[in-house]
Amino acid sequence: MIVETLISRYVRHLNQRLMNFESSPGEVQLPEPDPDKQYLLYLHIPFCVVLCPFCSFHRVEFREDKATQYFQALQEEIRQVSEMGYKFGEVYVGGGTPTVLPGLLAETLELISSLHPVTSVSVETNPHDLDETNTVRLKQAGVNRLSVGVQSFDDRLLREMERYEKYGSGEEISAHLKNVSGTFDTLNVDMIFNFPHQDEACIRSDLGLLTDRIKVDQVSWYPLMTSSSTTRPMEHAMGAVDHAREQGFYEMIVRHMLDAGYKRSSAWCFSRRPGMFDEYIVEHEEYLGLGSGSFSYLDGSMFANTFSINNYLRRIESGKTSVVRQRVMSSLEQMRYYLLMQLFSGQMDTNVAEKRFKGQFDRVMWRDLAGLRVIGAVREQEGQLRLTESGYFLWVVLMREFFSGVNNFRDDMRHNISRESAERSGDFG
Ligand code: SF4
Numbered sequence: 001m002i003v004e005t006l007i008s009r010y011v012r013h014l015n016q017r018l019m020n021f022e023s024s025p026g027e028v029q030l031p032e033p034d035p036d037k038q039y040l041l042y043l044h045i046p047f048c049v050v051l052c053p054f055c056s057f058h059r060v061e062f063r064e065d066k067a068t069q070y071f072q073a074l075q076e077e078i079r080q081v082s083e084m085g086y087k088f089g090e091v092y093v094g095g096g097t098p099t100v101l102p103g104l105l106a107e108t109l110e111l112i113s114s115l116h117p118v119t120s121v122s123v124e125t126n127p128h129d130l131d132e133t134n135t136v137r138l139k140q141a142g143v144n145r146l147s148v149g150v151q152s153f154d155d156r157l158l159r160e161m162e163r164y165e166k167y168g169s170g171e172e173i174s175a176h177l178k179n180v181s182g183t184f185d186t187l188n189v190d191m192i193f194n195f196p197h198q199d200e201a202c203i204r205s206d207l208g209l210l211t212d213r214i215k216v217d218q219v220s221w222y223p224l225m226t227s228s229s230t231t232r233p234m235e236h237a238m239g240a241v242d243h244a245r246e247q248g249f250y251e252m253i254v255r256h257m258l259d260a261g262y263k264r265s266s267a268w269c270f271s272r273r274p275g276m277f278d279e280y281i282v283e284h285e286e287y288l289g290l291g292s293g294s295f296s297y298l299d300g301s302m303f304a305n306t307f308s309i310n311n312y313l314r315r316i317e318s319g320k321t322s323v324v325r326q327r328v329m330s331s332l333e334q335m336r337y338y339l340l341m342q343l344f345s346g347q348m349d350t351n352v353a354e355k356r357f358k359g360q361f362d363r364v365m366w367r368d369l370a371g372l373r374v375i376g377a378v379r380e381q382e383g384q385l386r387l388t389e390s391g392y393f394l395w396v397v398l399m400r401e402f403f404s405g406v407n408n409f410r411d412d413m414r415h416n417i418s419r420e421s422a423e424r425s426g427d428f429g
Contacts, residue, residue: 021304021325021409028326030084030288031299038089039298040284041112043074044291045098045105046309049128050166052151053237054192056227056407058293058307058414059096070292070309071104073316075111077290080321086288088116097149099129099138106141113142120144124190127173128166130180139183147188147220148177153209154202157195160238170209177214186271188218193249195224196239203249204256211260218271219262221253223400227407229414250393266344267387267395285338285356292322293410300334302327307413331357335365340402343378344395347386 033039047062047070091112098105105123112118122145123138130148138146152158153170167173181187189210193203210216223246226234234241254264262270289296289305292312296303305322306312312322329337335357342348353361362369369385372378377391387395 021302021327027320028303028323030081030296030303030321030323031301033084033086035085035087037286038087038117040090040092040287041078041086041088041116042287042289042294042296043091043093043098043108044095044289044294044305045070045074045093045100046096046291046293047100048095048097049100049126050162052161052163053233054161054195054224054226054230056225056230056404056410057096058410060309062097062100064101066309067101068104069313071101071108073313074291075108076316077322078108078112078115080316080319081288081290082115088112088288089119090284091118091121093121093123095124097126097129098123099125099134102129102134102137106137109138109141109143118142122147122186124149126167127176128168130176132179135180135183144184145186145188146180146184147190148180149190150177151190151192152195152198152202153206154198157198157202157238160195160197162237174209174214177216181214181216186217186273188220188269189214189216190220190222192222192224193253194241194243194246196241198249200249200252203252207253207256207260211257211262217273218265218269219257220269221250221257222268223250223396225400225403225407227404227411229411230407246396247393250396254392264346264392266346267392267399285341290322293413294322295406296323297337300329302329304409304413307410331360332364335361336368339365339368340398343385343387343391344399346392347384349383350380350385351383 044058045067046058046060047067048059049062051059051061091109093105093109109121109123121141121143123143124147125134126149135146150173151161151163153174155164155169158164158167158170168176177187177189191206191210210219224241226241231241257270258264262272265271265274286298287296288298289303292305292309293307294305296305303323304325304327306315306324315322338353338356339348342353350362357364369378372391375394376388377394378385379388380386
């Protein structure tokens, strides 16, 4: 527990620095692309039909007219960055709910494939959108990994999350998943553990459904993560979060998933076969995020796009990109970010790290690496730094803290929109 607390503090500190985007007086420019590189493209679709109380992502209530304008702007932004010379090999579409307008999503993916040599496309969705017409259309548009946000199959929890009415009961969701199983190369299901009213029996039942009944290809088991703004509504709707239960739940999940023949793709993602997984930021050090509320990591800088949808539409219409903030990272910050992301997958190749940072990684990072060895979180094996079993859980805590920090930054950005809205009527977030 002491180790977890210390490590959490360390990540919070790293986060505060990483997310400390300065407001720059002029326009923020994206760097020139490396002509020899294929980047990962992330698209954010911030619309949802249900606004779940625990969720801190950038999402707003779905309105068809606004979402249609948004997709058109996104297509324009894709053309802009393509003209700048960016090349994409993989696409990840997250949200929000990317499938709120499946026809426009498919059209957007086809536009990308017409401009770039795309080999894999991953799309997030909700159980509600898993009908045959949508899945066929998405498959035709090149989607090979579909990631469905289920969170839990327990009806009580689904009601508390206000998802039951819209997305159906656990039984109905499981039937939808079974229908779509086998359509895509990878069907991933996103689950959450450590909801206040979730107990071991509830998680055991979800595990059995996923691995024995639906036989899903991949499961991402996220620890519950909140932000400053969602803690209160979350407590009101679902009860108070107790982080002390996290480790027991995690160990139970790991045991079950490994016994059922799944392998860990990351500290919280389990796959039957190798394939894409949710944390694209682990597999792709550099990525470009388009759309309102996206982040990019390029050339040693973090970039953040506007969180105001109206501002996004205006910017794209006037030929600007959606990027409004930049944070230039020091070499130490880049190395710590690299270590955090690489070890999330379970291992880091020390020679690759040394090469990536021009022979400076071990010299600069010796304190961090020694600390991880002393607490028994990592061990070295044939040039690989690998997480130990306790290291895996530590990384769950670290990544929870990391994403909670990102969520707090999202809160700040949304707060700025409210201020902007008050100043200029007509803006909405
Ligand atoms: S959990 Fe998913 S469906 Fe619910 S508000 Fe967040 S993004 Fe939307």
